[in-house]
Amino acid sequence: MSHSLHDLGLVPFFTQQLADIDLMQERLGRVSAVQRSKMTVLCESTEHVVELSSILLQATAVERPTVGDWVVLDTSLSKIEQVLERKSLFKRLGAGSHQEIQAIAANIDILFIVTSCNEEFKESRLERYLALCAEAGAMPVIVLTKADLSDDVDSYVRRARSTQAGIAVEITNTLDPATLDGIRSWIGKTTTVALVGSSGVGKSTLLNSLAGESLTATGGIREQDKKGRHTTTHRELHILPTGGLLIDVPGMRELKVADIEGSLGTVFDDIETLARQCQFSDCQHDTEPGCAVQQAVEDNRLDGRRLLNYKKLLRENAVANASLAEKRAQDRGFAKVVKQGKKIKQMKGEH
């Protein structure tokens, strides 16, 4: 398929970072997929499967290029030499014991947080995505799929709206293109949207319906608990024939947060506003006297579940930040030991 850099979402924010765009044109591209150490980069009219330069191989996981990044290739068009500054970055804390911040999608304008009108729907999960979206610097839209399977769509819309003041909510049956107008209205010619949400909610089905053709595989869900089968296995940036770019992200089993302290206030503005009226400035909104937040829960002005989730995210974030700080300190210590080792070798005249 032939496309221009403009079709790939090239806007002034990126061209301004290049000294001479004409000189760079051939070597400029956008990462569409990552396969271990290899990456697919879409350039003007062609695509290249490339490797990272030795300098980028030494970068941390979050600094290395990810899907959606704008990159400059070397003159042989076989290695990524430079990653342009990002406009936004959706990231999470990696699963398992090896904790590291992982870049999921770069340079996205909008995050479609996809959830379905069935047992899969959970306000707390949406709030988690919303906090990560605020931190990413993207605009969130909650997309409610499988409206055709529910006879009470309004209650799902109400619940979705309660997760963040003023949040945009779109409703669709992704199998029916006639229900996609609201969703389409968010996607401009150079807009990049990432699709996130649990496995089986219909992210890939939505992508295919918007494209009007089958760009990627979709799969069924388990009837008993409505859980998906993790059909999409890797992140990929797709160009819509009508313009706009969609990054399809596999359903994430675990969505751990870190570095979100600056963004919780965007999602939980109601709680943080109430907290300013608590008697104690360090109130934990637990059993303290004069707690305006607990009072709001008692008066049914604030959902107790929402308060519990806010506290849970705060706690989880604090634990993650502490362990990240410890890991960084260890890494620094390790780098020092290596450096000293080298120095001693040099002093002894060894190589």
Ligand SMILES: Nc1nc2c(ncn2[C@@H]2O[C@H](COP(=O)(O)OP(=O)(O)OP(=O)(O)O)[C@@H](O)[C@H]2O)c(=O)[nH]1
């Ligand atoms: N009835 C109905 N079924 C839908 C809708 N959207 C998706 N589905 C079905 O849900 C199943 C899962 O859809 P996928 O698009 O593969 O889900 P996904 O979110 O991409 O899942 P992963 O790739 O595993 O993360 C498929 O059988 C779809 O046909 C919808 O709006 N209505």
Ligand SMILES: [Mg+2]
């Ligand atoms: Mg999928």
Ligand SMILES: [Zn+2]
């Ligand atoms: Zn309080």
